[in-house]
């Protein structure tokens with residue numbers, strides 16, 4: 001079982017879109033994939049269509065969640081097996097999140113081994129999946145640290161925009177610090193997202209990222225594609241929503257690269 005953490009403390013760079021569609025792409029190729037939503041915003045849980053079955057009031061407030069979720073796993077030691085759910089994509093499973101996770105970071109501060117709560121939880125499902133992909137919140141707080149402590153591969157989505165590389169040094173430093181608790185962690189790769197072929201800026205970012213990260217940058221680049229932003233509002237993966245879109249083609253290629261590189 002290979003564990004990936006999709007992280008970048010910068011917001012809106014495509015972490016959730018990548019977790020969802022890369023995971024779906026890998027699952028479609030016959031690998032068993034577990035997605036973990038580690039963001040209190042729970043965008044992954046709604047984008048995959050999970051939260052739609054509950055009335056909005058009950059999952060979109062900080063009150064108690066109407067379903068078991070990652071908060072229970074991290075804070076109450078609920079076994080992860082009793083929390084993950086299947087999705088409408090065969091082979092693709094989800095550990096959902098809920099807004100109540102927003103309080104977890106503070107609750108964790110006084111807990112023993114607070115950096116490795118997720119790692120411990122995942123040890124129970126060791127070998128049940130081919131891949132686990134963790135979607136992080138846009139910060140380097142304890143939730144992201146838990147993901148980095150549990151994973152073997154840090155995967156960084158980088159938006160093809162101005163300031164794309166800013167802040168990456170901090171993320172890579174955090175990764176190096178985590179190696180103290182988790183020596184297995186390495187930089188697995190970087191994914192260029194929201195590429196716009198009409199702008200020179202996008203091409204410049206691609207060049208800078210490739211110069212800096214060399215072969216760690218995946219060949220497949222995710223284009224800016226409106227279908228990718230529409231699909232989650234229907235609770236669908238890009239393959240269910242528009243399998244011929246440029247976004248679907250990119251995530252399918254990326255899934256192939258992932259399987260070749262890691263699985």
Ligand SMILES: Nc1ncnc2c1ncn2[C@@H]1O[C@H](COP(=O)(O)OP(=O)(O)OP(=O)(O)O)[C@@H](O)[C@H]1O
Nearest residue numbers: 011012013014015016017138194223224225228229
């Ligand atoms: N390749 C793309 N083309 C067009 N829109 C995209 C693309 N990737 C993501 N988006 C849209 O951009 C927004 C941010 O993407 P996403 O939620 O995946 O980023 P994130 O890094 O998870 O954000 P956050 O830091 O808030 O968790 C969303 O509205 C999403 O639908």
Ligand SMILES: [Mg+2]
Nearest residue numbers: 015016039043
């Ligand atoms: Mg997100």
